[in-house]
Amino acid sequence: MSHDRVRARSVVFLATGVLALPALAGCSSNDEAGGPAAGQDVAPAARGMVADGGTMNWALDALPETLNTFQSDADAGTSRIAGAVLPSLFRLDAQGRPQRNADFLESAEVVEREPRQVVLYKLNQQAVWSDGREIGADDFAAQWRALSGKDTAYWTARNAGYDRIEKIERGANNLEVRVTFGKPYADWRSLFSPLYPKQVMGSPDSFNDGARRKLKATAGPFTLTDIDRKADEVTLGRNPRWWGRQAKLDKLVLREVSRSERAEALAKGRVDLAEIDATEAGRITLAARDKADGGAPAHGPGAQLTPAKALRSWAIVNGSDEEAAQAEYEAREKTRRAVKKYATEQAGLSGYVVRKSLEPAYTQLALNGSEGPLADDRVRRAVARALDREELAEAVLKPLGLPAEPVGSHLALAGQLAYADNSGALGKQDTAEARALLADAGWTPGAAVKDKKKTKTAGGQASAKPSDTASGSGSGSGADDGTYIVGQDDGKPGDSSSSVLAPAPAAAHQKAALTRQADVLRLPAEAETEQRKAGSKAAKKAEKEKAEKKSAEKNSAEKKRAEKKRAAERAEERREQRSESRFGDRSENRFGNTFEKRDTVDRTGQQGDRQSVTSRSRDHAKGGAAGAYAPKGTAAPAAGAPLAKDGKPLTLRFVLPSGNGSEPLRAVADRISRMLEKIGVRTETAKVSDSSYFKDHIASGQYDLALYSWPASAFPATDARPIFAKPVPAADGSLNVEQNYTRVGTDHIDQLFDQAMSELDEETSRSLVKKADARIWAEAGSIPLYQRPQLMAARPNLANAGAFGFQAPNYEDIGFLKPGAKPSGMPAAK
8 A cells, every 4th residue: 555545634735725645445346446537647668678777856845844654744755755665565556456565465364353353464584674674573563552542652643543453463483473453443454554663663752753854774675865955855775675676766866846946847857757737737748849840939928929019019119208118128128038938948848748647636625514604504515516516527637638527435536446426415416406405594585685574584584475475575687576486497507307396395305315315325316216206296295386376376466457457547547637738748758758667667567477477387397396486485586696694695705725836726616606606605715825724724614615635545444534523522622623624524424434444344344434425425514526637747768657646656667768668568577
């Protein structure tokens, strides 16, 4: 397994809105898991095609503050170093599934289940530390004691799994390690990766301080040679004691290059491999095209300079206004320098290619359920049902040429054993259902202005008779009579054409349905079938209500026609009187507009009545349940009208990072805001500094909506539990949320995770994980959107490196192709 799984959960890559967490995997049937949405792009080459020697420079966002992956400030750099220099008993394969690492393990299996779970590790007899000592039971025991949580002198980030171990002892020899668990632990393969030497884990001082700057012993294809903090470089050298396939590279240099300086560093050739964003990927693609065409760049800072603009600039510079001429001259010089710099950088970028895949992480929309409107699960589900996740995925991934499929699980990604699309537990995008949920929660149009004639209920809905709702205070355009006909076509993608229930019954029905769906893990199609059956029953009831309402409307229409006739007679009398006045015909024409306005007002009342019938007919024609009205007092005019409750508008604060590299995230947020606007939910975007985004907003709960990413995991029962655990009060009165920054959770979800963690039957454990995921969907605190793109700039001759996807890098196989060689396939054993 990858060393990524031990990264501290509190670390955030703010520029891209990513929370750095351990890498996981999971369980479900292979058919459900399928294959990865996108494969690796690493220019695979047989080892015989890769040259021996050379130095590869790999860009890091920042030099790691610690070399101990079990400390809270460990980051991606920490994990990258650990992967190259320390033992990893299990590694993730291309599908994100843990596989035994034969360089360290001959075997590892559960040999006893009763009365205690016992796992027997048989180590590779060649496996030694860089100081020559055998890797053995003493190292396992030292790591267990440090991470068990029993000794508070160790400053550990977490102890999941290690706290279940009862004892560790030698087997038949020092190469056999017997681990006995006090409690069953399904994710035992997650332990001891990476494995540190006992010199590091043996005392609190060496663990807390010693391992931050150096490692006393290593065991991997590379060893830690030097950390130069002035040059911002970490150098890894080939390990002479390595018993596996010899590393192709002499040196692997990890170099700090900030995101803002990444393009310049690539252009100057300072790095051979670097993660990049979509803008930089586009520049590399254009550079390759320009190089092939042999011409100057037709893009960049000078691309907007047309002949007309150039002529205007010349005229200003040579004009009589000296001040304007000087300003224009300076602007031209600035543009000239920018064009020159851009052309130079493009020439350098032409020496790279873009390798792309999907990162083992997904971007989610987080809904803070601790307070405010989103504390109501109906509002959260309304927000979720308003989202067109397919559109969001396509907007991000399609321009990059990557598969654009929405993520269907919180706990695994396509290809991993735990993956199954459980989004059906919440339901598909449905604008009408979203509006109905909001109406049932008391959020109605025009409620910001309280009507004295109506008495507000505790839920914020006005008590009124059905006939009272026809006044439609908020229907200024006359396009709606103020009565909400559920299912009315608004012309938006995703609107269901099937019958739906009135908001109040719909919400109650859906809440029960979500719970049942989560329990039995029904597929989306099965969930929709059940909803249609329930909708059919409600439709019959609605038809009866419609007949009764139609009769009342008929009587009302007859009264209105009589009133209209009397009004017309009075108007005729007034006109006759005025025609006989001293103003004569000319005066009648002068005042004709006054009469016309009054007549128009009278007709407007009739028009509203006709529109009520027309709107119901349209609703019936599109398949909506006739007479499926919102609760009494709930006015719902044109789609997207602002909603309010108890005098307060429904506005959600959308918090986003403002730094370089977060532009794609903000573009996604803009799309989400427009989708929510269609159901009457307004958003206020707050762009905050990267340094405060997580600490001051996400972790502290100072947001309503936010976007950030979680890594997938090979061990969701262990690694995902803190992310979705129900917050509990702490001893000091505060709320302990662990890593559940949405603050939405239930006891049942916690129980499912605990059961899955203790279940040694793998299929049963996977089933429990899937049930937990369905429950998480139903609570609508976190909405997975899309798998994150992984874009890497690489030298064309760099082999076995690039966009790794799920798979942990095989550091010993990375190198530069021999002259004339081309990528030809996976590396051979030797």
